[in-house]
């Protein structure tokens with residue numbers, strides 16, 4: 465998403481705004497952004513980081529946690545699927561922290577290992593070929609502010625060791641220098657990988673994990689906070705319409721239902737893209753279901769009741785995977801064969817035709833799921 469250069473830009477971006485506080489308005493106002501961050505000003509390339517639209521009770525609970533955690537010095541670990549708003553949340557924590565320095569965002573997966581030392585610690589002029597001028601590292605750049613380490617789960621192991629050392633010693637030494645520099649940095653790390661699993665698999669250092677996992681915030685996927693879908697959609701419609709110099713169009717009730725029914729595998733980022741696209745193709749009229757172009761093989765632009773059966777099943781499967789039942793594959797297989805066999809009036813040949821498999825496969829499945837006796841010969 466971004467690398468050190470954008471991280472630096474993030475720092476510049478924040479500096480002129482100093483400590484403008486975000487305002488949290490009361491829960492009312494359905495479909496309104498309830499929380500507004502300082503305007504990112506002319507340097508903003510997208511509408512990111514301008515406003516957090518939160519209405520779902522889960523999101524409110526999260527914001528309450530943030531209000532408690534933000535003013536402390538505690539390192540924060542934000543866990544959530546891609547596109548759930550981890551970086552925006554980190555910016556909000558910084559804004560509510562009272563820290564006067566900048567917010568510096570770094571993508572940990574985007575560094576070549578040979579440059580790690582210079583990136584982390586900075587360097588003096590002439591420290592290595594190409595180091596013409598002295599340069600601050602991440603920690604120095606974020607001094608008295610917040611360092612946001614995105615995709616920390618992708619950080620290579622050697623880099624994890626170095627990061628851990630900085631966190632323990634709270635000082636850095638630039639490459640080419642001997643002078644330790646004390647750093648005062650609040651760290652927020654984010655990841656969309658399960659760090660506990662990464663630790664168990666030896667891909668992430670457990671000592672670093674414990675140092676990061678002091679205050680943990682879980683950002684739920686959008687499909688689990690459906691109360692946020694329409695407020696976010698309205699928020700994006702307003703923002704993009706304003707950029708296009710148009711009044712924000714109305715979201716038709718069928719389009720609203722389609723938005724609510726979609727499982728949003730790409731989360732808020734996907735919603736933002738869908739709304740942006742809808743605005744571009746809707747001319748000046750209301751947003752209709754046919755203007756919504758969903759990613760991930762969901763053609764769907766229609767409310768769930770009107771979806772093609774295979775799309776409706778895909779939708780339900782996505783929900784099922786959120787809280788998977790035990791032996792899911794086995795249970796789904798049993799369901800399919802039992803439904804097909806019943807539908808075919810217990811005729812194995814017709815069941816095979818219906819499912820597009822051989823009769824042998826049907827017989828095996830029927831036996832496996834106890835729908836025929838193992839030793840019974842079926843004439844059907």
Ligand SMILES: Nc1ncnc2c1ncn2[C@@H]1O[C@H](COP(=O)(O)OP(=O)(O)OP(=O)(O)O)[C@@H](O)[C@H]1O
Nearest residue numbers: 512513515516517546547548549550551552732733
């Ligand atoms: N609550 C929100 N209100 C308004 N916009 C939001 C909200 N949450 C996220 N967004 C927008 O959604 C997009 C994705 O957010 P962000 O980049 O913070 O997600 P992320 O979880 O950090 O993604 P990744 O895991 O890919 O780095 C951004 O454009 C952001 O501005």
